[in-house]
Amino acid sequence: MLVGRQSWRFDKSPIIISSAAVGGPFEAQSPLAGDFDVFYDDLWIGQDSFEKAEVKLLQYACEKALEKAGLQPEDINFLLSGDLDNQITSSSFAARGLKIPYLGVFGACSTSMEGLAIASKLLDNDGANYVMAATASHNAAAEKQFRYPTEYGAQKPPTAQWTVTGAGAVILGRNGEGPRVVSATIGKVVDMGISDPFNMGAAMAPAAVDTIETHFNEMNLEPDYYDLIATGDLGFTGYAIAQELFAKKGIRLKENIYTDCGIMIYGDNPRVLSGASGCACSAVVTYGHLLKRMRKGELKRILIAATGALLSPMSYQQKETIPCIAHAVSIEYVQ
Amino acid sequence: MHKKKKTSPVQKDYQILAKKKEPKRNVILNVIRAFVFGGFVCFIAQLLQFAFINYFGFEESQAGNPATAILIMLSALLTGLGVYDHIAQWAGAGSAVPIIGFANSLASAAIEHRSEGYVLGVGGNMFKIAGPVIVFGTFSAFIVSIIKLLVQAIGG
Structure with a gap:
């Protein structure tokens, strides 16, 4: 239900059936490391480019969420995903592998909640039984696209931030137990x-x-x-x-x-x-x-x-x- | 050039507020580090030059070139090993100004774009950062030469 001009209240409040978080080598040192599902100790994730590594991260997060929910890709009606790569290729390529009907979303780093909000709205309007929302980023792929080559020696100012290498995915459903x-x-x-x-x-x-x-x-x-x-x-x-x-x-x-x-x-x-x-x-x-x-x-x-x-x-x-x-x-x- | 966009009073107020909360670069510390590291690079270069003069029989005027070549190779090697960017975060301009900064800009761009192939990737992007330096360096050399010729022609 629309509340005010730009808010939704989800009367059927969709349930987060499962969620997954994967990270790269640097994230493994995070104080929150215990709450990740998988870490990869190689920034390349066994791929020959950082962009391909990002696809893998996203795909792993989605597969992990499916596994935790005990669902198959065929059970999911829609996948909503986005990322920072040009033309959100990481998401589209991961969706190619997962074979889940896919809507690409882009809100830069707000993509996670953009996807979650739209996924919830789809369920709230009886538009789906299960929806997956996911997003990923890769430190080196983002640096390459937005800033300098990873190995370039330029001093970063104290206001600069570190792009997370990782991916997160959630599966929303209508029934079950969960947030x-x-x-x-x-x-x-x-x-x-x-x-x-x-x-x-x-x-x-x-x-x-x-x-x-x-x-x-x-x-x-x-x-x-x-x-x-x-x-x-x-x-x-x-x-x-x-x-x-x-x-x-x-x-x-x-x-x-x-x-x-x-x-x-x-x-x-x-x-x-x-x-x-x-x-x-x-x-x-x-x-x-x-x-x-x-x-x-x-x-x-x-x-x-x-x-x-x-x-x-x-x-x-x-x-x-x-x-x-x-x-x-x-x-x-x-x- | 396009016209500069007007900043609204609300934006201006915000920018003043934001500026107050932003941590500043520590300029004095940066200058000291740049001096120390830049000086260290020059010291290594000087040692190399002495070595080429004393052990390899180079003339003093020519020993600079092989010394520079070794520094370039070292810089490219450290870039490839993934160390150079960490040194640069510490050393700032100390690692950017000497010749090793130029070598790092070439090597890092070449490594970064290896995944797009040798021709369009490495070849096309290697000079992504160093390119402007070469373009404007060559251009200013051209202008300075013309001025010199003109002055000589006038009889300066």
């Missing part, structure tokens, strides 16, 4: 005139704040309704800015409630500078870590606002500023 997707708020594109691709956190923070504020208003909720609110990949810089923006708007979020997936995944590892980013960032943290905590009963209500920077390598060379977006999805589990 439920309750509502979603689709974000507007927000551009505050930041043009530095090494400062994504600052570019994306206003979009996250806008979507979360809209979510509270439209769903008529108080900020303390949720046990945990996580933005997608603002990193340390963007998180600090978002906190300031919330305070300015008079939205009081307690520090132990509001967090950021881009900070959680690598902790304070100095190598990642301002934190993590990439489609897989919010996906692996949510589908691995947070859903696991929900199943344990530690969290009952969470809101994930995945953030995406909608730039292209060409757009910033042409001196365009970075338009950003955030989509928020609320997941509840009352056992």
Whole structure:
């Protein structure tokens, strides 16, 4: 049901039957490592290019989710997936292997929640029995496309973020036991005139704040309704800015409630500078870590606002500023 | 050139706020590290040059070339081993300015695009980063030469 202008309440609240998170070698050192399903100790995942490795990551995450749900690819009606590669090839190529009817979605790093929101809407409208939502990113493939060659020696500024190598997938169904997707708020594109691709956190923070504020208003909720609110990949810089923006708007979020997936995944590892980013960032943290905590009963209500920077390598060379977006999805589990 | 887009007051306010929260590069530390590492590279080059003069019988004016060649090879090797980018994160301009930075830009781009084949991948992308340096280097050399010729013709 549409609530307000841009939010959905899912009256049939689709159930997250299973979820999977896979990661690369660097992610294996993550403080959340215990919540991943599989790690690969080689950035190439046995492939001859980083792009192919990303396809494999995505495919493994989807297969793992199927295995955990005890379902076959034929049981899934639709796969919604997206990634950062040009023309979202990683998703399309993974869908080629999985043979599941496929809708490509793109919201840069907000793709995880974009896919989850649309998948939930499909189920809520009786448009499917099972839907899978997935996304992936690969550190070297993203660096190659958006920045410099991986081995190029350019010093990164302290605001730069580290693209997560990994993939996350969820399977949603109508019946069963598990966390439920309750509502979603689709974000507007927000551009505050930041043009530095090494400062994504600052570019994306206003979009996250806008979507979360809209979510509270439209769903008529108080900020303390949720046990945990996580933005997608603002990193340390963007998180600090978002906190300031919330305070300015008079939205009081307690520090132990509001967090950021881009900070959680690598902790304070100095190598990642301002934190993590990439489609897989919010996906692996949510589908691995947070859903696991929900199943344990530690969290009952969470809101994930995945953030995406909608730039292209060409757009910033042409001196365009970075338009950003955030989509928020609320997941509840009352056992 | 396209016209610069106007920044709205809301955007301006935000950018001021964001600037305050952004961690800055530590310029002084960067300068010191660049000096130390850049100096270290020059020291190695000097040792190589001495070695070529004293043990291989090179003239002092010619010993620079083989020394440079060795530095280029070392840089390409460290790039291939995946070490160079970590050195650069520490050393900043100290690893970018000397000849080894140029070698790294070529080697890293060549490695990166190996997956698209030797011709269009390696060949087509090798000069992706170094290309502008060569283009503008050649162009400015041309302009300077013309100025020199003109000055000589006038009788300078």
